[in-house]
């Protein structure tokens with residue numbers, strides 16, 4: 001089976017676009033795990049100035065947030081749009097291009113696709129439509145990394161910067177929080193393919209914005225510094241300690257789990273320092289570390305026209 005056939009989230013055949021491999025005929029209205037259709041189901045297209053400096057630059061990035069998600073983490077920080085029971089509105093391709101073009105015309109250099117794992121054909125169609133309109137932004141794939149490695153290989157011609165998470169190396173935790181026991185192996189295989197394509201170097205323009213490369217993100221979860229340390233060791237061992245790592249401390253409990261025994265709080269200074277010590281011990285020397293205080297400020301609200309204002 002060709003990769004095009006597998007990535008049938010937009011083509012009306014059985015969908016195997018992501019590792020869930022539901023084989024749902026999305027165009028015919030069948031529900032897969034992500035409960036997405038075959039259209040351009042997009043929750044927000046907006047300017048975001050709060051990503052890493054090499055991603056947002058001074059002008060911000062035009063982020064295209066897809067609705068729904070193939071992972072469903074119980075603590076999702078974008079829960080308003082990621083739940084597979086939320087209503088998803090479909091946009092026409094011309095509308096998407098118009099919205100992105102408005103920001104690109106103002107000097108924004110990059111378009112970021114956020115949570116595209118279940119929308120790979122849609123992401124490609126947007127990039128191709130932008131190109132047909134004479135727009136060739138830097139394309140950033142901001143993914144949870146629960147992606148097929150062969151899908152990542154198929155994107156070599158359109159993705160400039162990979163911005164994947166590496167969430168877990170603990171299988172039980174991956175199952176409990178994201179319903180994905182095999183997340184560690186799947187995500188590592190996807191990251192190895194990203195690293196094969198981009199290596200450890202980040203190409204930066206004069207404006208400091210990354211034009212090609214790989215940045216691996218990790219969100220520290222409360223009570224699970226050991227998982228975070230294992231994630232860092234996996235990056236160092238499987239990729240390189242020269243990879244750019246973005247360590248995130250912004251976790252806050254979304255309303256649905258405010259009373260959870262250990263997810264119901266932010267991370268402590270002790271947990272933060274423990275993970276930072278491991279980052280240093282492993283020799284990582286490129287990337288970003290969020291201040292612990294960022295847990296007070298990162299609160300997107302997708303009911304607003306710009307969720308980050």
Ligand code: SF4
Pocket residue numbers: 009015016017018019020021022023024026031032033034035036070117118119
């Ligand atoms: S993209 Fe959605 S329908 Fe397709 S395999 Fe993944 S979860 Fe299932």
